[in-house]
Amino acid sequence: MIVAEQKPLAEIKAMLAGYQKVLVVGCGTCVTVCFAGGEKEVGILASALRMATRLDGNGIDLDETTVQRQCEWEYIDPLADRLEDYDALLSLGCGVGVQTLAERFPSKRVLPGLNTSFMGLPTEQGVWEERCQACGNCILDMTGGICPIARCSKQLLNGPCGGSQNGECEINPEIPCAWQLIWERMSALGLLEQLMEVQPPKDWSTSRDGGPRRIIRDDLRLPEDYRDT
Amino acid sequence: MTDVSTNGYKSGSNLERVLAAGHFAVTGELGPPKSHDADVIRRKTQMLKGYVDAANITDNQTAIVRMSSIAAGAILVQEGLEPVIQMTCRDRNRLAMQSDLLGAAALGIKNVLCLTGDHQSFGNHPTAKNVHDLDSLQLVRMVKDLRDESKFQCGEEIKGGGPGFFIGAAANPFGDPFEWRPYRLAKKVAAGADFIQTQLIYDIPRFKEFMKRVVDMGLHEKVAILAGVGPLKSSGMARYMRDKVPGMIVADEYVDRMVAAVAGIPKEDKAARRDAWRAEGIKICIEQIQQLMEIEGVAGVHIMAIEWEAAIQPIVEGAGLLPRPEVNGR
Numbered sequence: 001m002i003v004a005e006q007k008p009l010a011e012i013k014a015m016l017a018g019y020q021k022v023l024v025v026g027c028g029t030c031v032t033v034c035f036a037g038g039e040k041e042v043g044i045l046a047s048a049l050r051m052a053t054r055l056d057g058n059g060i061d062l063d064e065t066t067v068q069r070q071c072e073w074e075y076i077d078p079l080a081d082r083l084e085d086y087d088a089l090l091s092l093g094c095g096v097g098v099q100t101l102a103e104r105f106p107s108k109r110v111l112p113g114l115n116t117s118f119m120g121l122p123t124e125q126g127v128w129e130e131r132c133q134a135c136g137n138c139i140l141d142m143t144g145g146i147c148p149i150a151r152c153s154k155q156l157l158n159g160p161c162g163g164s165q166n167g168e169c170e171i172n173p174e175i176p177c178a179w180q181l182i183w184e185r186m187s188a189l190g191l192l193e194q195l196m197e198v199q200p201p202k203d204w205s206t207s208r209d210g211g212p213r214r215i216i217r218d219d220l221r222l223p224e225d226y227r228d229t
Numbered sequence: 230m231t232d233v234s235t236n237g238y239k240s241g242s243n244l245e246r247v248l249a250a251g252h253f254a255v256t257g258e259l260g261p262p263k264s265h266d267a268d269v270i271r272r273k274t275q276m277l278k279g280y281v282d283a284a285n286i287t288d289n290q291t292a293i294v295r296m297s298s299i300a301a302g303a304i305l306v307q308e309g310l311e312p313v314i315q316m317t318c319r320d321r322n323r324l325a326m327q328s329d330l331l332g333a334a335a336l337g338i339k340n341v342l343c344l345t346g347d348h349q350s351f352g353n354h355p356t357a358k359n360v361h362d363l364d365s366l367q368l369v370r371m372v373k374d375l376r377d378e379s380k381f382q383c384g385e386e387i388k389g390g391g392p393g394f395f396i397g398a399a400a401n402p403f404g405d406p407f408e409w410r411p412y413r414l415a416k417k418v419a420a421g422a423d424f425i426q427t428q429l430i431y432d433i434p435r436f437k438e439f440m441k442r443v444v445d446m447g448l449h450e451k452v453a454i455l456a457g458v459g460p461l462k463s464s465g466m467a468r469y470m471r472d473k474v475p476g477m478i479v480a481d482e483y484v485d486r487m488v489a490a491v492a493g494i495p496k497e498d499k500a501a502r503r504d505a506w507r508a509e510g511i512k513i514c515i516e517q518i519q520q521l522m523e524i525e526g527v528a529g530v531h532i533m534a535i536e537w538e539a540a541i542q543p544i545v546e547g548a549g550l551l552p553r554p555e556v557n558g559r
Binding site: 153154155156157158159160161162163164165166167168170171177180183184192195196198199200201202204 | 318323348359361362363365367370382399400401404406409413415419420428475476477
């Protein structure tokens with residue numbers, strides 16, 4: 001899932017300065033599951049902002065709504081009829097959600113209430129960890145299902161570096177060394193031999209380095225005359 | 230373009246010639262200043278010249294901005310001390326690396342040490358973006374292909390031939406997983422490393438164990454292994470390195486000796502404590518070199534006297550490694 005965190009209240013308040021009527025838009029998918037931007041968080045944030053701006057003497061009128069998925073047109077289109085009254089939308093979706101709103105409603109000011117952090121999973125209650133960087137060229141078959149692009153601080157393909165000790169990454173003892181994990185896993189699977197191969201430089205063109213990415217599936221696409229967008 | 234006859238050598242560098250002739254090699258380390266002051270380089274050069282076969286120039290070590298290793302290396306060439314330029318994968322992508330390697334060769338630099346690089350979070354620009362387009366093994370392979378195949382990383386031919394570097398890589402016998410370390414060294418050899426400089430050694434029994442594996446695998450016959458040493462400056466430094474530096478093991482014996490070195494000297498007498506520590510640090514370093522020379526597969530030492538270049542001479546002299554050999558031709 002996409003994991004996000006709410007921005008500090010002061011930052012959100014500063015962003016909203018000058019707006020009188022704001023709609024806080026939550027998202028019912030990833031950010032609900034990671035307790036950052038679901039219906040409940042929308043309610044708490046809107047209340048906090050009401051109180052804080054009132055104390056400042058410029059109370060903002062905030063309404064709340066949460067859509068099932070902020071990253072698809074069909075879920076946000078029903079908002080269109082309600083937007084006229086609002087000066088701004090405060091999105092509690094991930095960066096994709098914010099941009100989906102901004103793209104669909106270009107005349108509205110759309111502001112981000114979250115910092116989108118990473119793609120990952122909850123490893124225990126209240127703890128989320130990164131697992132994928134969407135490099136566009138998966139190598140998990142070579143590394144025992146542990147991604148060095150997302151989990152090694154230096155993205156080594158022939159790790160570990162000299163800073164790995166006691167299973168910890170040199171940059172922070174709280175971070176497990178990805179290559180220690182890879183070595184243990186491959187060792188347990190009896191596949192260490194595969195790690196002896198010198199992995200060549202990665203083709204980063206499928207990653208962000210190749211420019212913004214796009215996937216076109218002609219087998220799924222509607223014929224040109226029938227396309228909505 | 231000057232056509233350099235390497236006379237059968239890969240690079241013709243002094244370090245390569247010393248090692249090829251079977252001498253026990255000595256390299257040192259020279260840290261460039263956090264300024265553009267060329268005199269600092271010239272001054273440090275004089276402290277090393279004649280005592281080492283080549284001097285490593287660090288590349289923004291510990292992720293702190295310093296004068297570029299190649300620029301400093303060019304000054305060493307002018308001053309008649311052979312540089313080993315260090316190149317990390319942290320700050321440059323493959324385009325910048327190859328461009329800098331061509332430039333380094335044009336400036337007369339013949340040795341390059343390929344490193345991953347300390348993470349930027351340790352340094353003075355912790356908010357920087359890191360690169361890691363290549364890792365250190367891929368960098369070794371790229372430098373080898375520039376030299377042996379006259380090819381850029383993309384496969385394109387280098388007209389007039391590629392730069393002939395003597396290629397170094399690092400090894401940390403003390404990092405984990407310990408069992409994997411000799412194999413990672415083997416990968417560096419397979420990638421094309423000609424010489425290896427190890428992490429600072431303060432645990433000789435463990436290094437011996439590592440070297441035994443290396444010798445059993447026959448790696449010492451394919452690559453020249455220079456054991457990394459460095460004089461301790463104080464008991465505090467010894468403790469810090471033992472307890473805090475990732476990937477480093479310091480035997481208690483050395484910490485205890487550094488503590489004992491200042492026994493009886495009052496804390497207020499800072500100069501006397503400093504001198505006593507430094508004398509003991511140099512003494513330990515000399516003993517270590519003598520022990521390392523006895524280990525099969527060790528082809529030389531790399532002395533890292535960080536911000537203490539003046540220690541190089543007494544160490545090399547004390548270890549009986551002077552004068553340094555002059556190897557001409559083949």
